[in-house]
Amino acid sequence: MLRRSPDLWLFLLVAFGLSWLFTLPLWLSDAPTGTLMFTLVGVAMMFTPTLGVLAVRLRGRQLGDPATGREWAVRTGLSAGGSRGRTLALVALAWFGIPALVVVAIALSAALGLLSVDLREFSLFRESLAAAAPGGPPPVEIGVLVAAQAVSMVLIVPVVNSVAAFGEEWGWRGWMLPRLTPLGTWRALLVSGVIWGLWHFPLTLRGYNYPELGAWAAPMFVVFCVTFGALLGWLRLYSGSVWPAVVGHGSLNSSAGLMLLIGDAADPPVFAVAGITSLVGSALMAVVSALLFTYRPVERPVPVAAG
Structure with missing residues (x-):
């Protein structure tokens, strides 16, 4: 199949080629992770799969693809899918269910002795506040700040993050899957x-x-992408729409940092072994995905956008 799909190879060439081009400044400047430059480049990179989809659409138009813009949008998941009610329900499930999985992954990591938590002093969060504003105590009680931050991560930030998540999801789950x-x-x-x-x-x-992990972070994240991608894939295939996957992606990007709110500064979390992006989290998502595909199987194939 792959050998017979020049549009698939075009999509991958654009998505991968532009991802390396956009991140070239990071490599030339050796900018460390966590800097503003790294963040901005990372956000820009998230739109390269969408540019790949648009490149395929342009090629299809040049080759005489008769599909209207509306038909093509439906095939790539931009519509509400087969059932608007189902899609809205899955959007809500993704919005609040993904943070629930993040919490479960944190709890499992702590139960397995892979994560130290500080629910009394919130020392790790307190330390990050001190680093951001040295010389001054928090303006309100630390527990209130933790609660406000957690609520924001679950209710507000996913809306903002879903904009960038769309840049990836329209390509990976909307068009390619x-x-x-x-x-x-x-x-x-x-x-x-x-x-x-x-x-x-x-x-x-x-x-x-x-x-x-340094460069070993690369293969480690592939494992995470396979398991989380399966969960997002179920949302896409079961709904016939890309929007539940978009919201799920944005919600995870927003809530993955919950572990930093309750971590222990004396024993900071190691993301490779604790939390949603660790092997514990990947195993959890693999189990959830298997259950979803078993008990809520995909009923019919999603239409494929040609050319």
Whole structure:
């Protein structure tokens, strides 16, 4: 299938090529993770899959693809899918269910002795506040700040993060995943997850998400992309729409930092072994995805956007 899909190769060429081009300043300047430059470049990179989709659409138009813009939008998941009510319910599930999985992953990590938490003093969060505003105590009680931050991560920030998440999801789950489903659902999820993980290499080879691993963060994040991609893939295929996956992606990007609010400054969390992006979190999402595909299987194939 892959050999017979020049549009798929065009999509990958644009998405991967531009991802390396956009991140070239990080490599030339050796900018460390966590800086404003690293963040801005990372956000810009998130839109390269969308540019890949647009490149495929342009090629299709040049080759005489008769599909109207509305038809093509439906095929790439921009509509509400087969059932508007189902899609809205899945958007809500993604919005609040993903943070719930983050909390479960944190609890599992703590129960397994892989994460030290400080629910009394919130020392790690207190330390980050002191670093951001040295010389002054928090303006309000620390517990109130933690609660406000957590609420914001779950209710407000996902809206903002979903804008950038759309830049990825329209490409990976909206356009690419349905094109891979002739391989079989599980193979399509595996292949798309690996591709998604490899696409992150311009950042993860610099230690992004797992600074303690250095370049080994790259293969570690591929594992996460396969398991989280399976969950996002179910949202896309079950709804027929890309929007639940967009919101799920934005919600995870917003809530993944919850562990930093309750961590212990004396024993800071290691993201490779604790939390949603660790092997614990990946195992959790793999189990949830398997249950979803087993008890809520995809009923019909998603239409594929040609050319």
